[in-house]
Amino acid sequence: MTLTVRDQLKYWGAALVVFLFLLWWLGDVILPFVLGAAVAYLLDPIADRLQAVGLGRVVSVAIITVGMLLFFVACVVLVIPTLVSQAAALSERIALLIEQAPNTVASAHQWLTTEYPGLVDNLPEPDEIETTLGTLLQSVTAGLRERAGTLIEGAVASVSGLFNVLVLFLIVPVVSVYLLVDWDRMMAKIDSLLPRDHAPVIRSLAREVDDTLASFVRGQGLVCLILGVYYAAALALVGLQFGLIVGAIAGFLTFIPYVGALVGGVLAIGLALFQFWGDWVWIIAVWAIFQSGQFVEGNFLTPKLVGDSVGLHPVWLLFALAAFGSVFGFVGLLVAVPLAAAIGVIARFMTARYKASALYQGSGRGPQA
Numbered sequence: 001m002t003l004t005v006r007d008q009l010k011y012w013g014a015a016l017v018v019f020l021f022l023l024w025w026l027g028d029v030i031l032p033f034v035l036g037a038a039v040a041y042l043l044d045p046i047a048d049r050l051q052a053v054g055l056g057r058v059v060s061v062a063i064i065t066v067g068m069l070l071f072f073v074a075c076v077v078l079v080i081p082t083l084v085s086q087a088a089a090l091s092e093r094i095a096l097l098i099e100q101a102p103n104t105v106a107s108a109h110q111w112l113t114t115e116y117p118g119l120v121d122n123l124p125e126p127d128e129i130e131t132t133l134g135t136l137l138q139s140v141t142a143g144l145r146e147r148a149g150t151l152i153e154g155a156v157a158s159v160s161g162l163f164n165v166l167v168l169f170l171i172v173p174v175v176s177v178y179l180l181v182d183w184d185r186m187m188a189k190i191d192s193l194l195p196r197d198h199a200p201v202i203r204s205l206a207r208e209v210d211d212t213l214a215s216f217v218r219g220q221g222l223v224c225l226i227l228g229v230y231y232a233a234a235l236a237l238v239g240l241q242f243g244l245i246v247g248a249i250a251g252f253l254t255f256i257p258y259v260g261a262l263v264g265g266v267l268a269i270g271l272a273l274f275q276f277w278g279d280w281v282w283i284i285a286v287w288a289i290f291q292s293g294q295f296v297e298g299n300f301l302t303p304k305l306v307g308d309s310v311g312l313h314p315v316w317l318l319f320a321l322a323a324f325g326s327v328f329g330f331v332g333l334l335v336a337v338p339l340a341a342a343i344g345v346i347a348r349f350m351t352a353r354y355k356a357s358a359l360y361q362g363s364g365r366g367p368q369a
Helices: 005-052 057-115 126-159 162-181 183-192 199-237 243-255 259-275 280-306 314-328 330-355
Strands: none
Touching (some): 005 314, 057 162, 199 243
């Protein structure tokens, strides 16, 4: 008995609703498994290449596990403490600048009054500026504190304390290893469960989704890593304070085109102006670092590693992150990218089917005279 298209849509729609409900209901319970599946998906090409040179699947996974463990230990010992210390020092510096902002405005007002008396006739007095700025800063500080409290409460509620964090770090590697060992068998099992009539179309769509994810997640992730290391190392070499944390921020935000270079460049140049004021060579050097990074990214890294036809628009990606993150929490942020890629592929497929249908092409007869 063959099901009609309407009946098939009912069944698959019900399955989608059940999946989204389980994603929302389970929430943080499935977080380690989602993270483990994401790690296994990212590392599967490496395991396949090791198998291609003659190694077994288990041996390949063992080599990858040891390598990732050494990388994680190196980050914990060498990189993370430095980033944390620089982030704390940078936050203290920003807080100090905020506290000194009223005095800076008053000094600027006095200098303008002395040098250009006609220019400041219509400007408010320094006391008024200081009062207004102080009120504004108090409001911003109170809002930040309130937001920080909300974020901390949400973080504590989501992971339920240090114990769950430790459990997370224990479960994710175990899940990743098991899934990585059985990845090919799982894919073959899922393929055997596909509806026979629609299996070729589903395989084609799945390959397109995989190509999109591979281009964006793996390629863009590698671009972010390369640029983050470059920015951090170059800023440290020119002697910029907080260069490592600025480079890490710029590299992390590179997954959004131009945002990483813009935010990192503004932050780095602002810090360089305070540190190297009067020594314009070093300020220009900081500017040149981000200009060269943007040039290399646009002309070499992104075309080579990501490709020109990713099919995942940055605006659509940001919308997916905001929507799924708001509904499903942190788990929604993790599944937003693959779901956005899948929805984009399906939308392009449906658009092509629509343009090939009689609904779009019509009867083929032009308008009658």
